[in-house]
Amino acid sequence: MLDLALAYSNARREENLAALSEFLRIPSVSTLPEHAPDMQRAAQWMAAAMRAAGLTGIEIVPTAGHPLVYGEWLEAGPDAPTLLAYGHYDVQPVDPIDEWRTPPFEPTVSGENLFARGSSDDKGQAFLVLAAAAAYLQTSGRLPINFKFMVEGEEEISSPSIPAYIAEWQERLACDAVLICDSGMLDPQTPLIVYGTRGLTYMEVIVRGPAVDLHSGTFGGAVDNPFNVLTRLLAQLQDGETRQIRIPGFYDRVQALDDEEHTLLAQIPLGDQVIQHLTGVRAAAGEAGYTSVERASTRPTLDIHGVPGGFTAPGKKTVIPARAAAKVSMRLVPNQDPQEIAELFSRYLHSLAPTTVTVEVNTLGLAKPSMVDFRDPAIQAAAQAFQRGFGAQPLYMRMGGTLPIVTDFQDSLGVPVVMMGFGLPDDNLHAPNEKFHLPNFYRGIDTVIHYFSLLGAA
Amino acid sequence: MLDLALAYSNARREENLAALSEFLRIPSVSTLPEHAPDMQRAAQWMAAAMRAAGLTGIEIVPTAGHPLVYGEWLEAGPDAPTLLAYGHYDVQPVDPIDEWRTPPFEPTVSGENLFARGSSDDKGQAFLVLAAAAAYLQTSGRLPINFKFMVEGEEEISSPSIPAYIAEWQERLACDAVLICDSGMLDPQTPLIVYGTRGLTYMEVIVRGPAVDLHSGTFGGAVDNPFNVLTRLLAQLQDGETRQIRIPGFYDRVQALDDEEHTLLAQIPLGDQVIQHLTGVRAAAGEAGYTSVERASTRPTLDIHGVPGGFTAPGKKTVIPARAAAKVSMRLVPNQDPQEIAELFSRYLHSLAPTTVTVEVNTLGLAKPSMVDFRDPAIQAAAQAFQRGFGAQPLYMRMGGTLPIVTDFQDSLGVPVVMMGFGLPDDNLHAPNEKFHLPNFYRGIDTVIHYFSLLGAA
Numbered sequence: 001m002l003d004l005a006l007a008y009s010n011a012r013r014e015e016n017l018a019a020l021s022e023f024l025r026i027p028s029v030s031t032l033p034e035h036a037p038d039m040q041r042a043a044q045w046m047a048a049a050m051r052a053a054g055l056t057g058i059e060i061v062p063t064a065g066h067p068l069v070y071g072e073w074l075e076a077g078p079d080a081p082t083l084l085a086y087g088h089y090d091v092q093p094v095d096p097i098d099e100w101r102t103p104p105f106e107p108t109v110s111g112e113n114l115f116a117r118g119s120s121d122d123k124g125q126a127f128l129v130l131a132a133a134a135a136y137l138q139t140s141g142r143l144p145i146n147f148k149f150m151v152e153g154e155e156e157i158s159s160p161s162i163p164a165y166i167a168e169w170q171e172r173l174a175c176d177a178v179l180i181c182d183s184g185m186l187d188p189q190t191p192l193i194v195y196g197t198r199g200l201t202y203m204e205v206i207v208r209g210p211a212v213d214l215h216s217g218t219f220g221g222a223v224d225n226p227f228n229v230l231t232r233l234l235a236q237l238q239d240g241e242t243r244q245i246r247i248p249g250f251y252d253r254v255q256a257l258d259d260e261e262h263t264l265l266a267q268i269p270l271g272d273q274v275i276q277h278l279t280g281v282r283a284a285a286g287e288a289g290y291t292s293v294e295r296a297s298t299r300p301t302l303d304i305h306g307v308p309g310g311f312t313a314p315g316k317k318t319v320i321p322a323r324a325a326a327k328v329s330m331r332l333v334p335n336q337d338p339q340e341i342a343e344l345f346s347r348y349l350h351s352l353a354p355t356t357v358t359v360e361v362n363t364l365g366l367a368k369p370s371m372v373d374f375r376d377p378a379i380q381a382a383a384q385a386f387q388r389g390f391g392a393q394p395l396y397m398r399m400g401g402t403l404p405i406v407t408d409f410q411d412s413l414g415v416p417v418v419m420m421g422f423g424l425p426d427d428n429l430h431a432p433n434e435k436f437h438l439p440n441f442y443r444g445i446d447t448v449i450h451y452f453s454l455l456g457a458a
Numbered sequence: 459m460l461d462l463a464l465a466y467s468n469a470r471r472e473e474n475l476a477a478l479s480e481f482l483r484i485p486s487v488s489t490l491p492e493h494a495p496d497m498q499r500a501a502q503w504m505a506a507a508m509r510a511a512g513l514t515g516i517e518i519v520p521t522a523g524h525p526l527v528y529g530e531w532l533e534a535g536p537d538a539p540t541l542l543a544y545g546h547y548d549v550q551p552v553d554p555i556d557e558w559r560t561p562p563f564e565p566t567v568s569g570e571n572l573f574a575r576g577s578s579d580d581k582g583q584a585f586l587v588l589a590a591a592a593a594y595l596q597t598s599g600r601l602p603i604n605f606k607f608m609v610e611g612e613e614e615i616s617s618p619s620i621p622a623y624i625a626e627w628q629e630r631l632a633c634d635a636v637l638i639c640d641s642g643m644l645d646p647q648t649p650l651i652v653y654g655t656r657g658l659t660y661m662e663v664i665v666r667g668p669a670v671d672l673h674s675g676t677f678g679g680a681v682d683n684p685f686n687v688l689t690r691l692l693a694q695l696q697d698g699e700t701r702q703i704r705i706p707g708f709y710d711r712v713q714a715l716d717d718e719e720h721t722l723l724a725q726i727p728l729g730d731q732v733i734q735h736l737t738g739v740r741a742a743a744g745e746a747g748y749t750s751v752e753r754a755s756t757r758p759t760l761d762i763h764g765v766p767g768g769f770t771a772p773g774k775k776t777v778i779p780a781r782a783a784a785k786v787s788m789r790l791v792p793n794q795d796p797q798e799i800a801e802l803f804s805r806y807l808h809s810l811a812p813t814t815v816t817v818e819v820n821t822l823g824l825a826k827p828s829m830v831d832f833r834d835p836a837i838q839a840a841a842q843a844f845q846r847g848f849g850a851q852p853l854y855m856r857m858g859g860t861l862p863i864v865t866d867f868q869d870s871l872g873v874p875v876v877m878m879g880f881g882l883p884d885d886n887l888h889a890p891n892e893k894f895h896l897p898n899f900y901r902g903i904d905t906v907i908h909y910f911s912l913l914g915a916a
Contacts, residue, residue: 198675202774211738216761217656217859220789221753222733224743227762228696235693238686240812275680280669285682285814295679303674304685305777306768311785316660316822318787318860319763327769329776331678354698356743364774401675402776 002453004139009131009445016445017114017438019049020127021107023089024116030066030090030157039066039153042089046126046151047071053130054137055149063161066090066153070172073137074146081455082146084175084413086405087126087182088155091118092430099432112438119436120427125181126151128422128441132448144456148175155182155405163408170412177378178409179451181444183421186269186395188437191386191447193379194419196398197406198297199332199369201341205230205349206325206360214320224356226324227310233352233359234326238302242288245302245330247348253335255371257298264374264396268293297398301331327364331400338366370406371398376416381454386420389447420451460911462597467589467903474903475572475896477507478585479565481547482574488524488548488615497524497611500547504584504609505529511588512595513607521619524548524611531595532604539913540604542633542871544863545584545640546613549576550888557890570896577894578885583639584609586880586899590906602914606633613640613863621866628870635836636867637909639902641879644727644853646895649844649905651837652877654856655864656755657790657827659799663688663807664783664818672778682814684782685768691810691817692784696760700746703760703788705806711793713829715756722832722854726751755856759789785822789858796824828864829856834874839912844878847905878909 009016028042029035043060046069050058055071069089074082094104094117102108107116118124129149136143150173152162166173185191209226210219238245245251257265270293272284286295295301305328310321330345332338346361353359372379374396386394399419406417422444428434467474486500487493501518504527508516513529527547532540552562552575560566565574576582587607594601608631610620624631643649667684668677696703703709715723728751730742744753753759763786768779788803790796804819811817830837832854844852857877864875880902886892 200776202776209737209739214737215859216759216763216787217789217857219733219737219754220761220858221757221759222742222744222750223737223739224701225761227765228692228760231689231692231762231765232696232698234686234689238690240690243682275677279667279672279677279681281667281681281814282816283814284680285812286680292680296677299679301674301679302686303678303683303776303778304689304768305674305775305779306770307685307689307765307782308770310762310764312764312766312770316785316787317763318658318660318761320761321763324765327774329674329774331675354743356739356741358740399675400678401673 001136001140001144002449005135005449006446008139009135009449013442016131020124023123023127024107024118025105027105028090028118028153029093030154031093039090043067043069043153046089049127049130050149053134055133061165065161068153068162068165069151070149072148073133073143076143076146076456080145081177081458082148082175083177083179083455084148084150084173085129085179087129087151088122088153089126089151090153090156091121091123092156096432101433109438113435114438114441115433115435117434119434120423121429121434122155122182124436124441125422125444128444129179129181129448131445132452135445135449136452144452148173159405162405166408166412173413175413175415177415178413178417180417180419181421183399183419184423184425184427185421185440186425188424188439189390189392191390191392191394192421193374193382193394193396194399194421195374195379195396196334196371197369197403198400199336199338200329200365200367200402201332201338201345202329202365203342203345204325204327204362204364205233206323207233208323208358208360209356210320210322213322216318216320219320223320224354225320226357227321229354229357230307230324230326233349234304234328236352237328243286244288245300247344249344250300250341253337254300255334257294265291265293265298267395268397270296293397296400298333300333300336302328304328331402332369334369334371336369338368342366367402367404368407370403370410370417372416377458378416378418378455381458382418382420382451384454385447385451388450389443459594459598459602460907463593463907464904466597467593467907471900474589478582481581481585482565482576483563485563486548486576486611487551488612489551497548501525501527501611504547507585507588508607511592513591519623523619526611526620526623527609528607530606531591531601534601534604534914538603539635539916540606540633541635541637541913542606542608542631543587543637545587545609546580546611547584547609548611548614549579549581550614554890559891567896571893572896572899573891573893575892577892578881579887579892580613580640582894582899583880583902586902587637587639587906589903590910593903593907594910602910606631617863620863624866624870631871633871633873635873636871636875638875638877639879641857641877642881642883642885643879643898644883646882646897647848647850649848649850649852650879651832651840651852651854652857652879653832653837653854654792654829655827655861656858657794657796658787658823658825658860659790659796659803659821660787660823661800661803662783662785662820662822663691664781665691666781666816666818667814668778668780671780674776674778677778681778682812683778684815685779687812687815688765688782688784691807692762692786694810695786701744702746703758705802707802708758708799711795712758713792715752723749723751723756725853726855728754751855754858756791758791758794760786762786789860790827792827792829794827796826800824825860825862826865828861828868828875830874835916836874836876836913839916840876840878840909842912843905843909846908847901
C-alpha cells in the first residue's frame, strides 16, 4: 500500500505541479475585499480537489468572512488513529508588485523553484497533504489512518472565524493528532519540527499631561512633558544590561528549559553570527544567560513598536505635546498567560507613573503560547517520516512567532499538534517573488505519505 | 514738549486706530509664498507711515526674503541718547480660519478690543512706537532723543535675514539702548519688563539597529530593538525625581539667581496653581528647589517633542523597526552656550549607547540665551514710563521662550535691550481671534512718549 502510494506520487509529479499551478492562479488575497469572488473560487477549487483525491463529506462552510473547506476519509476503522490536517487557501497581498520578476498569479517554474504568491504559504503545502492522501486513495482505495482535512481562507487576516468552529466542532474534529504543514526547514537538507509557538500580549500606553499642546518656551520646565514621562516609563520595562523584563511577576510562570531541550536547541545553527548576518545588526543582543536561538524562541520578549504622537515632521517645533503614546508587545512562552501579563504590565506602569499625568493602558491583542511535547509519538513519527522523505533527521525548534490556532486545537481537542513544514528560509513569504522549492514539494508529498503509513502502523 | 505730545496722542486716538486698522488689513503672512505681494505692500505701508510721522532716511531694504524697513530722526544732537526701536510687520498664518469669530484681516472693534491677525503681534505694538514718535514730531518738530526704527518682515519665520544686517550695520544702528515692544503685561493693570530670554539647542537622535524592519516573532529577543534602546537613552537625559538634566556638564555655566532676582521673581503671580489652571495638568512639576516662575524662565529645560519612526497607525503590528528617532530640545539660560550644550548632549548619548546599534545625533537649531541687567538706567527709565503710562510699577521677569534677536543686538551693538510690551495673556497670539486691548494701545503710546522723555532728560 505504501509502495503503491509512493510510486503513484512519483509518477504524478507533472500532474501535481499542474494542479497546484491551477490553484495558484486564483488570486485569493483574503484581506482585499475586491478578491471576495476569488476566495469563493479558491474554496470551490479546494473542495473539488478533495473530491478528486477521494475524500468524502466535503463541505464548503460559509463563515462571517471567507469560507472554510472540510473533507474527510474515515473508513480506516475505529482502531486506526485519526489525523486532522489543517491548511489555508488564502494568500498575502502582492505589493510591491513592481518587485516581482514574474507575475504573482502566473505560476512560473525557474530552475528548481515554482514562483507564485501562495506557492509556499500555504497553497503548495496544503495541496501536498491532499496529494499524499490521493496517492493512497487512488491506488489502494484506502488510507492507513482516518483522515480529516480543514482548509481555511482567513489565516493571513488572523483567522477570525475558525476558533469558534474548532470549539463548536469538537466531535467532528475529534482526532489523535493535528498536522499543520505551514512552516519551513532550515535548508533543503535539514528538516525542522516546530514544537512550540510564542504567545503575545500587545499593549498601548497613553500618557496625558496638559489639556492642549503647550509652547515649550512658555511652560517648559514647569510642567511634566508627556514624552519625557513616557520614555522614563518605557525605559523601566527592560533592564539595559541584562535585557531582562522588569515587570514584577513577568517571569513567574515561565517554564525553564530542561537539559534535553537545551541540547536539542543547541543543534540549531542560529548563533549570534547568523543573527547578525540575517538582520544586519552591528551585534546580536538579548537576555543574559541564553543563546540566540533560545532568546528568539523559548524566552519572552518585550518590543516597543512605535511611539505615536507629538511632532514627527522634518524640522523643529518646540511643542510640549498634550499626549504621548506607545505600542508595546510582549512575546510569551509557556506557561505565561497573556491576560495576566497584560494586567501585570498595566499595574507596573501605573505604579511608576507620576501624579502629574494620567496614564491609560489598553490591551490591543492577546494570544496564548503553545508547546507540544517533542517526545510525543505523533511527533516522533513525523521525525521518522522526514528521515524517510529527506534522508535526514529533523532538528527541533520552537517558533518565535505566534500561531494562535495551535492553542485552539490543543485546548479544544486535547491532542498534539505536529508542525511539519517544507518551506525554506529564502521562500520570500509575504514578500515579492514567493517561491516553493520543487524538490521539497515532491519530497514533502512522500514525507506525508510516510507519515500516514507510520501513524497507521503504530 | 511732553505735554504737547501727550495731548496730541490723546486727540488722535481715532486716527491712530484707523491707521492701525489700515495696516492690519494687509495680510502680510510671511511664511506663505502667495502673500509675497502683501509683504511688499506692508513694507511700503510702514515706510509711508514713517514718512508721515516725520522720520527721515527712510529705506525699504530688500533681503533674500521679505524687506526690512528703516527710518530715523537724528537731530536731537550728539549729547542726546540714541534709541533703536525694533518691530515686525509680518504676521502668523490664520489657520484654523473657521475658529475666527471675525475675519482675521478685517479689523473689528468689539468692546475694548480690536480683533485682527497681527493686532498685538506685532503690528499694533510696532505702530504704537511710531505713533509716539509722531506725537512729538508733529507737535514740537523734534524728539527728546535720537531715534532709529527698524521693522522686519521675517520675525514669524525665525528672522533669517536680519542678523546679518545687525552685524553689518553697526555704525548705522549705533545706539544707547534697543527698545522692543513685542511682549506683554501680566494683566491690564500689571506691566511687565522682560529682562532675559532663554536660548535653545534643538537636537535629533537617530538609533539604527537592523538593516531592515524585522518581524518581532522571528527575531524578537535576539536583537536590540532601536525603540527599546532609544527610550532607555532618552530616559537617562533627565532624573525622574528631581527633574534635573543628567547630561554631564550641562549646568556648569548656569548663572545662579542672586537674592535680588529671587525677590523680584517672587512677585510674579505664576505659582503652581496658576500653571495648573493655565495648562490643565493634574499637577505642576519641575526641577526640585525652584518655583514655577523660576522653572519656566530662569532654569534650563529638556523637552522631548516627538519620537518619529516605527509603527504608529491604529491597530497592531509586530515590527522591530530598523530605526527610531527623537526630537529633543533644551531651553538654555545665561551663560550656557548652545553649541557646547549640543556637544555635551551628543557626547553623553554616545557614551550611553550600546554597541549593538548606531547612534546619530544631529543639531537642528541653536539660539543663545540673553540677559539684560534690570538695574540698567535704560530699563529703570522703562519702569518709570510704565508707572506714568499705566499708574503702576512693572514687575520684572525673564521670558521662558527664545528671542535670538535680543542677543544679536547685544552682541553687535553692546547695549541693553529693553523689552517693554503691551500685549495681554489672552491676546491669542498665533491663534484664532488675535486681539489687542485698546486701552493698552492708547496707554502704550503714552508710555513710549514718556519713555522718550525720560531717556532724553537723563
